[in-house]
Amino acid sequence: MSASSVPHPPVLEVENLSIAYHDGIAHRRVVHDVSFRIDPGEVVALVGESGSGKTTTAQSIIGLLHANGRIDGGSIRLNGTDISRWSDRQLDTVRGAKISLIPQDPASSLNPVKTIGAQVGEILRIHGAASGRDLDARVISLLERVGLSEPALRARQYPHELSGGMRQRVLIAIAVALKPQLIIADEPTSALDVTVQKRILDLIDELRTEYGTSVLLVTHDLGVAADRADRLVVLQGGRVQEAGATKVVLAAPRSAYARQLLADAPSFSAVARKAPATAREKPLASGDDVIIVDGLVQDFTRTDGNGKSFRAVNDLSFRVRRGTTHAIVGESGSGKTTTIRAIVGFQKPTAGRIEIDGTDLSTLRGETLRQFRRKIQLVYQNPYGSLDPRQTVFEIVAEPLLNFGSLARPAREEKVRAILSRVGLPEPALDRRPHALSGGQRQRVAIARALVLDPDVVVLDEAVSALDVTVQARILDLLDELQRDLGLTYLFVSHDLAVVRQISDTVSVLKDGREVDGGAVEDVFERPGSDYTRELINAIPGQKRAALV
Known part of the structure; x- marks a missing residue:
């Protein structure tokens, strides 16, 4: 076999990876024996709901697990070298240079008191890739490369002066500054409008083609994964439910969970x-x-x-x-x-x-x-931000009845329990506070609060x-059912x-x-x-x- 025909080794090999978090009493395993590989120039998507283990898996690869997390078993090989037990000092030599991260939320990932230019230039300066006027020129070139208009102006601005899509482009500029072999894109477009999302994903594709970079795409959106990934790894409860070529998995999913994701x-x-x-x-x-x-x-x-x-x-x-x-x-x-x-x-x-x-x-x-x-009642985008963290679920839903009208306490309690049951919240949830509920449960509380006054709109x-996506499907089903039954x-x-x-x-x-x-x-x-x-x-x-x- 000629040297040119020898297959390239994987950029990343994750084998039987297990991760645990300490809950104050003991370590609880949340990722169980996860294995996958990423070849040069390939896009592999980790797909699953919140709590599936996809972000924890991605964080472990770049050594950014929370302080109470640890790798319990398995290996993470970068270009054949196991980095799973490396110290932070060792990992600093590959972060940015070999592996980069595009985080989910650009608003919280950029320093609000540093200019855009200073933040993009920092990775170049830390790795000794540029300094002085050359550093300034490289920063402007990077901002231009990721499609930011007036890059010299953007370099002087602060994060709050840019739109969400522009801030995400800045994070991409930082991620590709040193032309790493692997980019981990952790829900890189989940907070963006659909057209901005497409432009950002197109940009990542362009840079991947230009630099030959591999991409680990972490997403709960199976539509995004279907369009962008060569292979899928579907996670549920920290375990791999399905893995393989994207077109094969989507055409004939073997696991019940993958079939449910497709349906939802x-x-x-x-x-x-x-x-x-x-x-x-x-x-x-x-x-x-x-x-x-x-x-x-x-x-x-x-x-x-x-x-x-x-x-x-x-x-x-x-x-x-x-x-x-x-x-x-x-x-x-x-x-x-x-x-x-x-x-x-x-x-x-x-x-x-x-x-x-x-x-x-x-x-x-x-x-x-x-x-x-x-x-006419309003249900907001973020139920966690719109629900009083000091109140129980029962108190949250009862409050509008106290503000509008004079129902006697027994009638008020009966009405609150009836509407909470109507939106599918179990009885034990009534005494909980918002932080103890899942995202879907919090949205059900917000819907119940809106409906308790019997609105028309x-x-x-x-x-x-x-x-x-799965929680979203359940909420949409609930809204449709309520509309049919109540004439909303x-x-x-x-x-x-x-x-x-x-x-x-x-x-x-x-x-x-x-x-x-x-x-x-x-x-x-x-x-x-x-x-x-x-x-x-x-x-x-x-x-x-x-x-x-």
């Missing part, structure tokens, strides 16, 4: 669906329009001191029929949140009319406006975007078109405060009227997999 992934059903979105057999209501938005305009005064205003929402109109779901979609800055704040009465529109169940919001003041809010502000009207705010197509009847697509597409969901998806909507639809992950089925 909204991106697959959204791109593969042949029938329109309303094929859920939920009939459109024949009743009246419960929400009417006509010519909504919302201006704000700029905070830069020049006294000028900017238009966040520009002449927006739509109607929502009783018992149906209307989605408002668009990227960050499109006007989604401003629109719903006006609809729930948190701010007075600059112009236009908002009518909820026959009531014109402009006529409401004081106590009348406060009582009106019983009719529920506004769901990115209400499932922070959830794992939903206003669903999201940047995730896959979810929107799955659950909505009608949609408004916003860009820069204007509606660029609107109407029945199946019409907008099948016949988008704007380039922007087509870009959003094309950015839905999982489309490569859809082509296989």
